[in-house]
Amino acid sequence: MDIGAELYGLIDRLYPFHRSITGDGVRQTLKVLQEFVPLQINEVSSGTEVFDWVVPDEWNVREAYIANSDGERVVDFDDSNLHLVHYSVPVHRTMGLAELGKHLYTLPDHPDWIPYRTSYHDKSWGFCMSHNQYLGLRNEEYEVVVDSSLQPGSLTYGEYCIKGESPDEVLVSTHVCHPSLCNDNLSGIAVSTLLARQLTKQKPRYSYRFLFVPGTIGSITWLALNKDRIQNIKHGLVLGLLGDSGKFNYKKSRRGNTEMDRLVCRHLYENNIDHGIIDFYPYGYDERQFCSPGIDLPVGRLTRTPHGEYPEYHTSADNLGLVAPDRLAESYELVSAILARLESAEKYLNLKPMCEPQLGRRGLYKKVGGESDAKDYQMALLWVLNLSDGSCSLEDITERSGLDKAVLETAANDLLQTDLLRKL
Numbered sequence: 001m002d003i004g005a006e007l008y009g010l011i012d013r014l015y016p017f018h019r020s021i022t023g024d025g026v027r028q029t030l031k032v033l034q035e036f037v038p039l040q041i042n043e044v045s046s047g048t049e050v051f052d053w054v055v056p057d058e059w060n061v062r063e064a065y066i067a068n069s070d071g072e073r074v075v076d077f078d079d080s081n082l083h084l085v086h087y088s089v090p091v092h093r094t095m096g097l098a099e100l101g102k103h104l105y106t107l108p109d110h111p112d113w114i115p116y117r118t119s120y121h122d123k124s125w126g127f128c129m130s131h132n133q134y135l136g137l138r139n140e141e142y143e144v145v146v147d148s149s150l151q152p153g154s155l156t157y158g159e160y161c162i163k164g165e166s167p168d169e170v171l172v173s174t175h176v177c178h179p180s181l182c183n184d185n186l187s188g189i190a191v192s193t194l195l196a197r198q199l200t201k202q203k204p205r206y207s208y209r210f211l212f213v214p215g216t217i218g219s220i221t222w223l224a225l226n227k228d229r230i231q232n233i234k235h236g237l238v239l240g241l242l243g244d245s246g247k248f249n250y251k252k253s254r255r256g257n258t259e260m261d262r263l264v265c266r267h268l269y270e271n272n273i274d275h276g277i278i279d280f281y282p283y284g285y286d287e288r289q290f291c292s293p294g295i296d297l298p299v300g301r302l303t304r305t306p307h308g309e310y311p312e313y314h315t316s317a318d319n320l321g322l323v324a325p326d327r328l329a330e331s332y333e334l335v336s337a338i339l340a341r342l343e344s345a346e347k348y349l350n351l352k353p354m355c356e357p358q359l360g361r362r363g364l365y366k367k368v369g370g371e372s373d374a375k376d377y378q379m380a381l382l383w384v385l386n387l388s389d390g391s392c393s394l395e396d397i398t399e400r401s402g403l404d405k406a407v408l409e410t411a412a413n414d415l416l417q418t419d420l421l422r423k424l
Helices: 003-014 024-033 097-101 131-135 182-200 217-225 259-270 325-344 371-387 394-401 405-416
Strands: 040-045 058-067 073-076 091-096 141-151 154-162 169-175 207-213 233-239 248-251 275-278 299-303 347-350 389-393 421-423
Touching: 003 024, 003 182, 003 325, 024 040, 024 154, 024 182, 024 207, 091 097, 097 141, 154 182, 154 217, 169 182, 182 207, 182 233, 182 325, 207 217, 233 259, 233 325, 248 259, 259 275, 259 299, 259 325, 259 389, 259 394, 299 325, 347 371, 347 405, 371 394, 371 405, 389 394, 394 405, 405 421
Parallel strands: 169 207, 169 233, 233 299, 248 275
Antiparallel strands: 040 154, 058 073, 058 141, 091 141, 154 207, 248 299, 347 389, 347 421
C-alpha cells in the first residue's frame, strides 16, 4: 500500500470515534495508534494543577438526542458526534421549541453542514444541527436527552520517544481532541503516527519525542509534568491540517530564527513548494504553549490551510471528502524531508574563538587554483570559523556567506585536520 492510501485508511478508521479533551474516545484512538508504534498511554488525574490550569473532569457520552412528539429522533448523537456540544452536562427534559431553540446551533450560510461547538468551561448543554434540520422543526414539545457523565477521571495523552545517538530531542506534537473532523486533525494524527513508525526503523542522530495530546490542556499538562525534559528539546514541529488542498503554511517559533525556522523556510523555497510563512503570534495550536515566554522552545507549526481559513473548518464538511491520499502523502513526504535535512545538517565548533587564529602557519593558505578560487577558499575558512559556535549548520553558513557550499565543505574539512575545529 502506498503511503497516501495508508494515511487515508488510518483517517477513515479513526473518523467515527468520539474524541474530546478527555474520555474514552481519546483512549480508543491511542490504542489504534499502538498498532503502528509502541505508544505509551498516560493518564493524569482530574484536579491535577498544571501551571495556571487544572486538569478537568472527564467527559463521556452514552447517548444524546432530541425527539419530537411522535417519538422520532430529529437529532441523534449516534448519527454524528458533532450533534452534541462537547462537555454538555446531563439533561432529560421536555420543552417547547422556543426554549429548545436557545440551545441549538446552526450555520445559516451553509445550511447542510453541522457546526462543531464546545463548552469546556461552562456547565451548560446544547445541540448542533444543520440549518435545514432546524427549519424543519415543528412548534411542539420535544424530549431532550443528554446521557453524559462529567466527573473526576483523567486526561489521556500518548507519548513515544525514539532514542537517537544524541540526547538532544526533536519534538513532534499533534492534537487528538477533535471528534469526526478529518483535516482538523485526523490528518495530523495520521502523518505523525506513520512518521514515528518510519523513524523507528532508522538509527537517527537526534532523539525524537512524539506527543498525541488534547489541544491546549494536553500540552500544558505535558509541559508541567516534564519540566526536567524541556531542556533537551532543540527543535520541534506542531503538525495539523495536512490533508486539504491548500498550500503549505509554516508558522515560525517565538524566537523567529531557530534552526528549524531557517531549515523549513529554506527547504520550501529551494524546492519551489507553494507556501506561506507566518510570523509567530500567541494564538493557534499548541505551538503557543511550547513557545510561551517561560518555556520558549524552538517549535514551529506546519499546516496546509491555517485554522479558520477554509469554509469547512469545524463543521461536518471536514469529512473524508475534504482530505485526499495524494495531499496527505505530500505532507508526509515534506515533513520526512525536513527531518532528514535536520538529521544531515553538519555543525562545527571553533576551538580557538578568541580572535582570528593564524591560518598561514597551519598551511591553510595553500589553495591551488585561480586567484578567484583562492579568495573564495580563504573567505570560506573565515566564515566557517566565525559562525562555528555550535548553533549554525553548514547550510546556515552557506546562506549567510553567499559562498558555494562545496568550497565551504572543503574549508571545513581542512579545518577539521587542525586544532581549530571539531564536528559536533
